[in-house]
Amino acid sequence: MPPSLTMMFRILAAFAVFLQAVSATSLGIVNTEGGLVEGENILLENSRYVDVFKGIPFADFPGRFEKPKRHPGWDGVLKATKFQRRCLQLDLTMTGTMGSEDCLYLNIWVPHGSSVSTGLPVMVWIYGGGFVTGGAMGVNFLNNYLYDGQELATRGNVIVVTLGYRLGPLGFLSTGDSDIPGNYGLWDQQAAIAWVHRNIGSFGGDPSNITIFGESAGGASVSLQTLTPHNKGIIRRAISQSGVAMCPWVISKHPRKFAEEVALKVNCPIDSTMAACLKTIDSATLTVAGTINMSGSPDNPVVNNLVLSPVVDGDFLPDEPHNLYHNAAEIDYLAGTNDMDGRMYSSMDVPSVNDDVLETSIEDVKRLLTALTKEKGQMGLDGAYATYSASWGSSPSQETVKKTVVAIETDYLFLIPTQTALYLHAGSATSGRTYSYLFSVPNRMGGIMPSFPSWMGADHTDDLQYVFGKPLSTPLIYRAEDKAVSEHMIAYWTNFAKTGDPNSGGLSVPVTWPEFTNADHKFLEINANINSASVREMLRLGYVYFWTSYLPDLPEVTSR
Structure with missing residues (x-):
C-alpha cells in the first residue's frame, strides 16, 4: 500500500476510534508500530469495561539461536481476539512436543471506568516453568x-500484559561462546518489555510506569531483567515471586557440557561445526533432545539437573548477577517466597516426605545436606545438620523430620537466595525501595489428595491463583478467606505498581507493609489473617546466616 494511502487509512481508523468512544468505553482500533489492532470490549458489572487484546506480535518469527527482531508489520487491521500458541516445549508425556516456534506474542487487558483510560500503570507478567515449560496464559x-x-x-485499575518467550533448547541452549551465546528467552522477554515501553501509550498506559512481575523462573527472569544494562530507563518497578537471580538453579555454570550432550543425541559433531549443525536440526527433535532429568535422590538432588537456564554471556548478563545490582538501584523491588516452596522438589529427592505413612529417616536428611554442602565436606555437613536439627529434641517425630526436608529445599532453592537478593537490592538502591514477604496460605489439598501431606503449607505456585484473582472470578470453588487473601494481594501488588509503595495507590490494605532495610529486614507474612502481628523481621535469620555467611567461609574441599 503506498505511504499516502496508508496514512489516510490510519487517519480514518483513528476517526473511527473517536466515534466508537462516543458511544462505548473502548479504545476501539489502536495504532501500534506494526500496524492497527482491534481487540474485544467486554462489559463488566457496575458499567465498567475492559478491552482485551490477544495475540499481538511483539517480534518477528524468531531465527534459530538468534536474538528477536522487530516485527515487519501488517496491512489492514489485525483482529487481536485469539490467544496464540505457547512456545515450543515438551508435552506432558515428555517424549513429544506442543506449541510453536512462532510464539512471540503478547496479550493486553485495559480497564475503563466512565471514560476511556489514559496514563494507567502497566504490569507485565513473565510466566514460570523452569525455563523449559509454560505459556503466556498459563494452565x-x-x-x-x-x-x-x-x-x-x-480491580487494581492497571493495564496487565502477558508475553511469550522461547523455552528449552530454543530459548536457553548455549555453547558457552559466541557460536550459541544463549539467553534467547531472556532477549524475547526484553523485546516484549521494550515493545510495551514504545507502544503502551496508545493503549492508555504510562510508558514511564512499567512494573514487571513473575513467578519461579518468571520471578528469576524479572530479577535478571532488572540487572541487565539493556533495560536501563525502561523498568520502574519489579516483583519476584518464588524466584530471583541468586537462586542456584538460575545461572548455568557449565552450559557447553549440556550442549554437547544434546548435540550427540541429534548426531551432531562436538567440534567447531557443532553450532552450525544444531541450527539445522528440526525444532521438535532438538526440543526432545534437550529433555532435563527430573528424577532426583538425597545424594543427587534435582536442582543439580536444572542445567538448561540463563548464562553469563557478556552481553545480556555482562557479569555474575550479584555484581550487577547497581543496574537496579532506581528500581522499586518487591520479592518473597512461599513457606513450603521446596515441597515439590523435596518430593522428587526424598519421595517419602509426601506420605504420612512411609518413614523419612534422619539419614535421608543427612544425605540431602551432604549433597547440598558437598564442596565444604564434613565441616559443611556438620554445620548444616546442627542448624536444621537444633530444635528437634532427642526424638523428633516423623512430621518434624519431613518438614525439615521441605525446609532445607525451600531455603536452598528459594528463600535464602531471595533474602540475598533483597539484601543486595537494598544495599545498592539509590531511589529504589525494597519490600519482602512470606506467603503462608496452606495448600487446600493437604491431607485430602495423595502426595499432599496433612501438614502442607504454601506449595510452589500456590500464590498464583490469588494474585490473578481466581477466588474472585470463580468464587464457587473458594472460601471467603481465599477471596480476602486475593483482594489483599491484588491491593498490595497494584498499589506497588502505581506508586512503588504497596500501601498507597487507591486500594485499602489490612496492615501497613514496611520497607525492607539491611538494618531491620522487615517482611509481611501474607495469609488469611493479615494483622499487625503479620509484620515481622529477620526472616529465618539463623538459616540465612548459615547459608550466606558460615558456609561460604568454610574452606572448599571439592569443586561443584
Missing part, C-alpha cells in the same frame, strides 16, 4: 486461564 481449565489479567486489571 487452561474450561476456558479459564490462570494468567487471565482481567481481575487484576479491573
